[in-house]
Amino acid sequence: MIEVSGLRKTYGDFAAVVDSDFAVDDGEVFGIVGPNGAGKTTTLKVIAGLVEPTDGEVTVAGFDASDPEMRRHLGFLPEESPLYEEMTALSYLRFFADLYDVPREVADERIEAALDRLELDHRERRLGDVSKGMKRKVAIARSLVNDPDVLVYDEPASGLDPVTTNSVLAFTRELRETGKTVVFSAHNLYHVESVCDRVVVMNEGRIVARGSVDGIRERHGETTYRVFTDVEPTATPALADLDAATAEVGDRYRTTVPDMDAVAAVREAVADAGGEVVDIRSREPSLEDVFLDIVGRPMPGRYTGDIGGGEGSDSARDGDETATAAATEATE
Amino acid sequence: MTDRLRRLGRRLAVAARRVLRVAKWESARASGGVDRKTLAAGVALLLVAGGVVGVGVATGVAGLDVDRDVYRVGVDPDSPYADAIEAEPSLRPVSAGRASLGDSADAVVVTVVRPGSGGGGAIDSADVESVVVRATDTQKGEAAAASVREAVEAHNERLMRAEPNRTAAFPVTVTLRYVGRTTGFDEGATLGGDGGRTGDSGGSAGDDSQASDADGSTADGGTDGGTADGIGSVGGDGGTDDDGGFAVPSVGGAAFGADTVGSPGAITPPFPFTSLLLAFVFLVPMNFLIQAYGSSVLDERTNRRGEPLLVTPLSPAEIVAGKTLPYAAAAAVVTTLIALAVGGGALSVVAVAPVAATFLGATFVGAMFARSFKELTFVTVGVSVLLTTYAFVPAIFTNVTPVALVSPLTLVVFDLQGEAVSAGEVLFSTAPMAVGAALLFGLGLGVYREEDMFSQKPVTRKFLDALAVRLSPVPAGGALLDRGRLRALGAVAFLTACTIPFVFVAELLAVAVLFALPVTVSVPVLLVTIAFVEEVAKSVGLYAGFERGVFERTGGAATGDGDRGLRLALAVGVASGTGFFLAEKATAVVQAVGLTDLFLGRAAFADVAGLSGLPPVALAALFFAPLVLHAVTTGVASVGASRGRTAYALALTLATLGHAAYNVGVVSLG
Secondary structure: OEEEEEEEEEEOOEEEEEEEEEEEOOOOEEEEEOOOOOOHHHHHHHHOOOOOOOEEEEEEOOEEOOOHHHHHHEEEEOOOOOOOOOOEHHHHHHHHHHHOOOOHHHHHHHHHHHHHHOOOOOOOOEHHHOOHHHHHHHHHHHOOOOOOOEEEEEOOOOOOOHHHHHHHHHHHHHHHHOOOEEEEEEOOHHHHHHHOOEEEEEEOOEEEEEEEHHHHHHHHOOOEEEEEEOOOOOOOHHHHHHOOEEEEEOOEEEEEEOOHHHHHHHHHHHHHOOOOEEEEEEEOOOHHHHHHHHHOOOOOOOOOOOOOOOOOOHHHHHOOEEEOHHHHHHHO | OHHHHHHHHHHHHHHHHHHHHHHHHHHHHHHHOOOHHHHHHHHHHHHHHHHHHHHHHHHOHHHOOOOOOOEEEEEOOOOHHHHHHHHOOOEEEEEOOOOOEOOOEOEEEEEEEOOOOOHHHOOOHHHEEEEEEEEOOOHHHHHHHHHHHHHHHHHHHHHHHHOOOHHHHOOOOEOOEOOOOOOOOOOOOOEEEEOOEOOOOOOOOOOOOOOOOOOOOOOOOOOOOOOOOOOOOEOOOOOOOOOOOOOOOOOOHHHHOOOOOOOHHHOOOOOOHHHHHHHHHHHHHHHHHHHHHHHHHHHHHHHHOOHHHHOOOOOHHHHHHHHHHHHHHHHHHHHHHHHHHHOOOHHHHHHHHHHHHHHHHHHHHHHHHOOOHHHHHHHHHHHHHHHHHHHHHHHHOOOOOHHHHHOOHHHHHHHHHOOOOOHHHHHHHHHHHHHHHHHHHHHHHHOOOHHHHOOOOOHHHHHHHHHHOOOOOOOOOOOOOOHHHHHHHHHHHHHHHOOHHHHHHHHHHHHHHHOOOOHHHHHHHHHHHHHHHHHHHHHHHHHHHHHOOOOOOOOOHHHOOHHHHHHHHHHHHHHHHHHHHHHHHHHHHHHHOOHHHOHHHHHHOOOOOOOOOOOHHHHHHHHHHHHHHHHHHHHHHHHHHOOOHHHHHHHHHHHHHHHHHHHHHHHHHO
């Protein structure tokens, strides 16, 4: 559905995007991840036909991105949602439907459906008088008035409260079920993990990793094991070779090791010290760990808020830290 | 062919539909932006204000005499002077018998008689020796005495006008002939042509003698010797003289309500006050319109509000046209209503249309360049002041000089005066502004794209961006007449050609501003000013091209070597000069109204038309001399532009001096 080939965009001497290549399949939710200034927004704007590439080719739904006809197949949600504040939600959406030549009856049906799904009330209130979350929802509804095949969403949940964030992310997942192709950028990695099938990681204008979320995690992150004991393990030669780190956590000791063989070595060392293993937990790497591994620095703008439960729990963002029955069994 | 036309028709229909849609929503938005109560209150306030003024004018209340009954004047009620004092609002007659100077009167009219000359001691007219005004020895007394004198003069004037025998009342005929200053340059050539030959000579023996006073500032006259049946006249019929200059109209004109009959002391300059005032009324609504329009355009740019519009299938031109249409329509409606109200016709509407378009075009560009509403305020105020000045000031000289036609408002004044104008004059007056407005919209459209709309660049950088976006890189290598290279150089020539209306307007404005100065001063200043304006017009686009990287800078990595960079700079310079030369020939419209008959007009728009006695080769050489000039000077400026800002400034100065020297040569030849 989308082909990006050799994309390069420069502003004077500054290269915003360098030699970018990727393709997005029909019905796929595709993520572009990276810190601020990585080139995500520029890439999305080139796809949307808003910015002319310095070099390279971009096609969307079979049209060149600069072809005005392409825009009939595209819905775009920019990072900000400044609307015409003197208009009501309904008149604003009808205005855009009008510009896409959507007949009034069809437009009203689409608008009603989108606003219902997004749980947007106060449709006759002036947009200057509604909350930021409602404005965002109106902007999302606007991206759908022409029933596009491709949706380009730039940071759709940025700056929203947890409830609205969940609502927007859930809506994005539903779009995939209706066959829409979605390109989605975020610097909040949880949003990408929870929505996208595949991602590219961008840094300083370049794509530095690509693939499925799980695939990238496998390539750039490692599962670690945390062994909790009631005594500090004896510094056996085997444990010293592992370079295992032990920390006191409350009335327990936590030793982090890379694999199950090391877990066995810890168990022996604890036994030497007259104690025993209390718990063993595995920890999957998060995309943030992956990002740290790829670019050598932490991800800026790390999510720290409460997203209201559901699929977005803190443990999930920090890397699942779950008891592993098999591992526990192995120590017994 | 038919299919192509059909496709074109369909495309235009789609574009028109889109424009109308945006216009419809823009109207809804604009009306939604103003609180209805506020709008209603504003309209009500205007109606009340208009009603008060209207009623005041209708009932004469507006003409209140604030100085009524200021001076008390003692006068005998039976005295012939009593009527004169009674008619003057500032004077309050007090019976001479009761008047006490300094106490109950500021002045007293005293009739001096020869004592005892009348029969039975009575005073009759033969006894009157003189009439004097005695006033208190104060400033108020002096003012009262002066007012009495003026009141008597006005009274006498009225009596003379009421006299059935006009020749007896006005035995002198004065024929006015306005002349310009005499200078060493043109031996009396005038800025307004030779001045209008005016006036019916009135009296049958009127000899129409010529004014020859050295200062030539006002009237001189001949006398008709007072033949019995001649009717004296002051001023003329406003016709056009044989030399193509503008005739001086009736002194005072109908606008002042002055008569063609009166005292020489009542002669007033040919200043069409009322028509000008009414013409100015056309400009007033523009100032409100551009505030609303500029805000709407900038609102699209603030916080990226208009970004979603750019993702719709509409082109930037369709969006801008749609956004502008409601304001243009409002301007058209208001202009038509004003024309109907003040007695103007279609000519007034046609004349004001390009002014309105320029107001909107300049505001659009300003709103596209401004970074904030604060900057927009400066822009709109600047546009208001500049365009109002440009439109209004030249129109003051409507009846004096053809330079006034620089402003379309002059056509409005003509229209209100009921004077006919030629199609050439209409074209001369309106075309520069109309084309200029179109080009202003084109300039603004250049930055109506995501990359420029939402950036916070300074106005100067935005301006350069808007120019550079119309250029394309000149390919290196290949054949000399490579299609890509020709296209790129053609774009340069076209961009420069587009500056002609602005150059033309700037030069006309310079002529209008400078024509009041002595020619010995104005001509040299004008020649340098014109050279500078033209050199800037030809090279600023090139500077933008080099500055924005469309053209490789001399010595840049991509150019490989300095020679190639130099060749590129010269090539674009020559292309720009050629474009300017070709477009300059379009100013031949100047000939249509005879502006080059003026000495200053020749200086500004010099050509070789007056050299018809020369052989064809020489004429051809002279015809193409401007091409050589423009190519050379622009080449110099271009080389400077390719080397940076300082080098550009120096090269521009050099090119200006060279150009000015050329202008001096042409004026000397002419």
